[in-house]
Amino acid sequence: MASRKAAATGPGTGLAAAANRERAHLELAELGPLLEEKGEQGAAGPPSAEDPPCPAAREEEEEVVRVLTLPLQAHHAMEKMEEFVYKVWEGRWRVIPYDVLPDWLKDNDYLLHGHRPPMPSFRACFKSIFRIHTETGNIWTHLLGFVLFLCLGILTMLRPNMYFMAPLQEKVVFGMFFLGAVLCLSFSWLFHTVYCHSEKVSRTFSKLDYSGIALLIMGSFVPWLYYSFYCSPQPRLIYLSIVCVLGISAIIVAQWDRFATPKHRQTRAGVFLGLGLSGVVPTMHFTIAEGFVKATTVGQMGWFFLMAVMYITGAGLYAARIPERFFPGKFDIWFQSHQIFHVLVVAAAFVHFYGVSNLQEFRYGLEGGCTDDSLL
Ligand SMILES: [Zn+2]
Numbered sequence: 001m002a003s004r005k006a007a008a009t010g011p012g013t014g015l016a017a018a019a020n021r022e023r024a025h026l027e028l029a030e031l032g033p034l035l036e037e038k039g040e041q042g043a044a045g046p047p048s049a050e051d052p053p054c055p056a057a058r059e060e061e062e063e064v065v066r067v068l069t070l071p072l073q074a075h076h077a078m079e080k081m082e083e084f085v086y087k088v089w090e091g092r093w094r095v096i097p098y099d100v101l102p103d104w105l106k107d108n109d110y111l112l113h114g115h116r117p118p119m120p121s122f123r124a125c126f127k128s129i130f131r132i133h134t135e136t137g138n139i140w141t142h143l144l145g146f147v148l149f150l151c152l153g154i155l156t157m158l159r160p161n162m163y164f165m166a167p168l169q170e171k172v173v174f175g176m177f178f179l180g181a182v183l184c185l186s187f188s189w190l191f192h193t194v195y196c197h198s199e200k201v202s203r204t205f206s207k208l209d210y211s212g213i214a215l216l217i218m219g220s221f222v223p224w225l226y227y228s229f230y231c232s233p234q235p236r237l238i239y240l241s242i243v244c245v246l247g248i249s250a251i252i253v254a255q256w257d258r259f260a261t262p263k264h265r266q267t268r269a270g271v272f273l274g275l276g277l278s279g280v281v282p283t284m285h286f287t288i289a290e291g292f293v294k295a296t297t298v299g300q301m302g303w304f305f306l307m308a309v310m311y312i313t314g315a316g317l318y319a320a321r322i323p324e325r326f327f328p329g330k331f332d333i334w335f336q337s338h339q340i341f342h343v344l345v346v347a348a349a350f351v352h353f354y355g356v357s358n359l360q361e362f363r364y365g366l367e368g369g370c371t372d373d374s375l376l
Helices: 002-009 012-020 028-035 038-044 055-089 122-130 136-158 167-194 199-228 233-254 262-277 280-290 292-296 301-320 337-365
Strands: none
Touching: 122 136, 122 167, 136 167, 136 337, 167 199, 167 337, 199 233, 199 262, 199 280, 199 337, 233 262, 233 280, 262 301, 280 292, 280 301, 292 301, 301 337
């Protein structure tokens, strides 16, 4: 750690200049040394002797220089780091442009300005929820979505049992959906909040974030399959098992370190799109067995179609980075593709909940009976 910082601080002249700067002024130039990339490390080693007389003497000289300067550099770097951490702790940081971000924070090069600097303090990260930067919209869209689904979930669980045919079973089924939604949305806002903490933290939370999407999709399938195939336990079990296997596979893929890199943006969109589109098979099954009219009325297919359109649009905008790709720098703070994707996810999950609630009501209206052979 110290050597990295020593390396990043560079040869002594910069230090003296840096030390003279005003302490209360957290300028980019000051953040710069902390943001320098790994590639620069080599350049900051011991100052090399210009024209070495002989290898042995040069080595000795280098050793002496290293012994003398490194601890000093490390000490200054440590002081600098402490000062930086202290300022971050106090909330005295400014947004910075994309160019000076460290590699691990470089995600979307169409967002030119307004990024948070790396802030290795959870307190600072959480305080940044109330500041304006590139992640503010991403945090709030899913923080509010989380509150919405938490409330909906609690209300559903507290609903009197008389409104259900098999209260315990049905509440577990709805519970799976709410658990998926609440976990997905909370992992998401947490990830966007601590994304700038450090490379390790950002990587860990991005894995949780992606796993959350898989959990939401899996959870969404549960009540839909439960009510759509109410009287056909066998296909219901088969479809449920398939979506669980696919969902767990997506979670495993999300643990792959390079999954979160900008290069694999399309892979990510593809994995979750594929998981969602696995719903096409049971949809076809239901529509063929019941006919188009019943599928759209009783089966609520219109709502589920709307939900699918929202998810697919969201994933498409996310993968293609629309609109910021057409106007780089114009959507740094608001209306960037990721925020639109977030809003569409919350809206789609809500539409899904509405459709599933209608399915539940319909089965309740039939008094849960499976006597009508024309219905799955
Ligand atoms: Zn997100």
